[in-house]
Amino acid sequence: MIGAKPRRMLITGGNAGIGLALAKKLAGRHQLLLSGRKPHADVADLIPAGAAYVVADQSDPQASAQALVDGVRELGWDGLDNAVLNAGLGMAAVDGIDTTEAIRRTLDVNLAAAIAQARALYPLLEKTKGTLTFVGSVAHKGSATIPAYAASKAGLQGLARALRSEWSGRVSVQIVHPGPTKTEIHDKAGYDPGPMRALFLDVGDVAKMMASAIATRRSPVTVSWVRYLNGGAFTGRRL
Numbered sequence: 001m002i003g004a005k006p007r008r009m010l011i012t013g014g015n016a017g018i019g020l021a022l023a024k025k026l027a028g029r030h031q032l033l034l035s036g037r038k039p040h041a042d043v044a045d046l047i048p049a050g051a052a053y054v055v056a057d058q059s060d061p062q063a064s065a066q067a068l069v070d071g072v073r074e075l076g077w078d079g080l081d082n083a084v085l086n087a088g089l090g091m092a093a094v095d096g097i098d099t100t101e102a103i104r105r106t107l108d109v110n111l112a113a114a115i116a117q118a119r120a121l122y123p124l125l126e127k128t129k130g131t132l133t134f135v136g137s138v139a140h141k142g143s144a145t146i147p148a149y150a151a152s153k154a155g156l157q158g159l160a161r162a163l164r165s166e167w168s169g170r171v172s173v174q175i176v177h178p179g180p181t182k183t184e185i186h187d188k189a190g191y192d193p194g195p196m197r198a199l200f201l202d203v204g205d206v207a208k209m210m211a212s213a214i215a216t217r218r219s220p221v222t223v224s225w226v227r228y229l230n231g232g233a234f235t236g237r238r239l
């Protein structure tokens with residue numbers, strides 16, 4: 001049966017929001033390595049029992065990539081079936097103008113780290129003919145309040161397209177674009193969505209749709225209300 005075999009999976013940003021919801025959904029069936037910026041002691045009670053955790057601060061893209069590879073090796077894994085590069089942040093721009101620091105940080109954490117991690121994880125994914133999943137955003141098409149964030153996600157879209165072609169037949173590469181979802185990312189970004197927040201998708205539903213999208217290996221996949229209203233959280237492939 002497709003999806004029945006336990007997989008060795010890495011999920012970055014696995015200690016909060018969408019990454020944590022995905023980890024909780026998959027923990028019973030798969031071996032998980034989660035990463036985040038916070039120390040293990042701060043998240044030990046949050047992450048699913050049995051999931052391993054590694055600190056990989058993406059504000060230093062190259063060091064974060066090395067930390068992930070070290071984390072995989074410490075578990076004794078000689079390959080990876082799935083890497084879900086999900087960690088990310090946003091920073092609200094005042095009057096549409098990002099500060100230099102916000103631009104640098106957003107591009108480092110959301111884009112440069114993903115590039116460095118993809119390259120570092122490639123040999124592990126190649127061993128299993130595995131799947132590399134980038135988590136983008138519907139904002140990759142442009143979003144007024146968060147220009148640097150939108151640019152970082154547009155960059156991920158281009159990266160995913162390039163690697164999907166380049167690594168074809170060796171590693172499956174896909175990008176999944178969530179729509180607005182009820183997590184703390186907006187508060188952390190200093191952005192108040194106001195009454196619109198009520199329309200954001202439930203994080204558990206987004207995680208379910210993301211798991212199905214990962215199982216299909218298709219790209220790009222938008223995980224939004226349209227998919228939800230079509231039953232996307234209740235049907236689809238099982239990972």
Ligand SMILES: NC(=O)c1ccc[n+]([C@@H]2O[C@H](COP(=O)([O-])OP(=O)(O)OC[C@H]3O[C@@H](n4cnc5c(N)ncnc54)[C@H](OP(=O)(O)O)[C@@H]3O)[C@@H](O)[C@H]2O)c1
Nearest residue numbers: 013016017018036037038057058087088137180181183185
């Ligand atoms: N929520 C939405 O509406 C939405 C919509 C579209 C796309 N997305 C995308 O979905 C992904 C997850 O977002 P979310 O809503 O779940 O956000 P979240 O709840 O704020 O979680 C963000 C995760 O990223 C990690 N992270 C942030 N900065 C980091 C850094 N410098 N180094 C390492 N890890 C870092 C966090 O780890 P720490 O807690 O340790 O900092 C946390 O695990 C992001 O890529 C986001 O852009 C979200």
